[in-house]
Amino acid sequence: MSFDSKLTRRTLVVNGLVGATAVITGCATASRNSEIDKLPLVQDDDPVALSVAYYSNTKNVPDDNPLTTSHNVNQKCSNCTHKRAYVGADRIICGTFPGRTVSVDGWCSIYAKG
Numbered sequence: 001m002s003f004d005s006k007l008t009r010r011t012l013v014v015n016g017l018v019g020a021t022a023v024i025t026g027c028a029t030a031s032r033n034s035e036i037d038k039l040p041l042v043q044d045d046d047p048v049a050l051s052v053a054y055y056s057n058t059k060n061v062p063d064d065n066p067l068t069t070s071h072n073v074n075q076k077c078s079n080c081t082h083k084r085a086y087v088g089a090d091r092i093i094c095g096t097f098p099g100r101t102v103s104v105d106g107w108c109s110i111y112a113k114g
């Protein structure tokens with residue numbers, strides 16, 4: 001067996017392991033993404049949402065709620081420091097609502113500029 005044939009076999013084995021790892025990692029990522037995609041969207045009338053004055057659209061935040069006095073229409077979940085990750089283009093994972101998602105256009109009284 002020549003050096004070249006050993007190198008070729010070694011290269012094939014290494015490449016095979018790298019390829020298999022990539023497939024396994026890809027499957028795990030797809031599975032995790034699938035689970036994240038299933039996270040429910042918080043509704044405005046949800047008890048936790050009501051307790052923090054969450055509104056799914058910052059344009060609908062009323063002025064007459066004591067919890068919304070700091071609100072302005074440029075503040076929304078997509079530019080909040082509590083945003084953890086996007087789920088698609090229109091939802092966000094936020095630490096205020098574990099296991100659920102909020103609208104990118106939402107707002108709540110915990111908002112802090114990110």
Ligand code: SF4
Nearest residue numbers: 077080082094108111
């Ligand atoms: S903490 Fe920030 S990201 Fe979370 S719901 Fe409130 S405004 Fe949106």
